[in-house]
Amino acid sequence: MALDDYNDPWMCKVFPTSLTGATLECFRNRPHKSISDYETLCIMFLAQYCGNKKQKKSIASLFTIRQKKGETLQDFLSRFNMEASEIVDCHPDTAIETFKLAMIQGTKFHTSLVKYSPSDMQTLNARAQIYIRLEENVAHRAQHATLVTVENKPRERGSNSKSQKTQHTPTPITQEPEKRQRTEERFTPLRTTLARLFQENKLRFAAPQLMKQPLKQRDKSKHCTCHRDYGHTSNDCRSLR
Structure with a gap:
């Protein structure tokens, strides 16, 4: 259109091809032969849409x-x-x-x-x-300091509760057999007896600690080859385990 700006009929013919939606409907609703030249077309559209003009800011x-x-x-x-x-x-x-x-x-x-x-x-x-x-x-x-504070709060609470539980909750005597049973359950199950295992690998075992139970209280019918003493059998020896 810029190349043919002096061709008035051509400008009037080409202009409607750029319209869509409501503007196209507005053009179609114009009375027949109401637009005689391009200037009239411009005046009609400016009057119709002058309210949409963006005002310059001061x-x-x-x-x-x-x-x-x-x-x-x-x-x-x-x-x-x-x-x-x-x-x-x-x-x-x-x-x-x-x-x-x-x-x-x-x-x-x-x-x-x-x-x-x-x-x-x-x-x-x-x-x-x-x-x-x-x-x-x-x-x-500030954001980093907030994250560090939030991360440290649960740890402090957890450590305090753990220390309080340790200080104020005495371990009852009745729990000793349960602890011993749990300790025994943690040992790896063997395919042979401890007594036989000790006899076959006695040179690999370190010398065990002496028995703490007094000699008078020991069962002399039970002998431990590892301790070379009476009190329990080799299969029940905690040092071998």
Whole structure:
């Protein structure tokens, strides 16, 4: 159409091919032979859709922007730059002053802008990147500290409960046979007797500890070849096991 902008009938014929949906229906509902030239077509469409025209923003729109509580400097800077880019002939000094007013007062970056005002928005954005990195670093450390605290809490509770259980819960005497039975169950089952195993491999066994039971209380009918003493049989010897 740009190549044939002086061909009025051709412009009127080609224009409807770019329409879809409601705009196409609007064109079809026009009375027959109501469009005599391309200028009339343009006037008709402008009158129909002038309400959809995007209004140009003025510098006043920047004064309505405010940094929200909890909003990061990165998000606020992006939002402010997006709004400023839609303003035609936005003076740098005005943009910088409105940025100062929009910021949360008392922050490190706001104090820096008050002390050393930048000459243009490019300098302001470059300086803002430094404070954005500092802000992200502080947030990362705070998140890491929170994770470490959460991970350590269950361990501390577990260790405290275990120590309290050890200190305040005495082991009853009746549990001794159960402990001994559990200990015996942990031994690997053998395919032969301990007595025969000791006789075949006696040189490999270390010398056992002496029996603690007094000699008067021992059963002299039972002899242990490993201890070379009376009191229990070789098959019942705990040292062999």
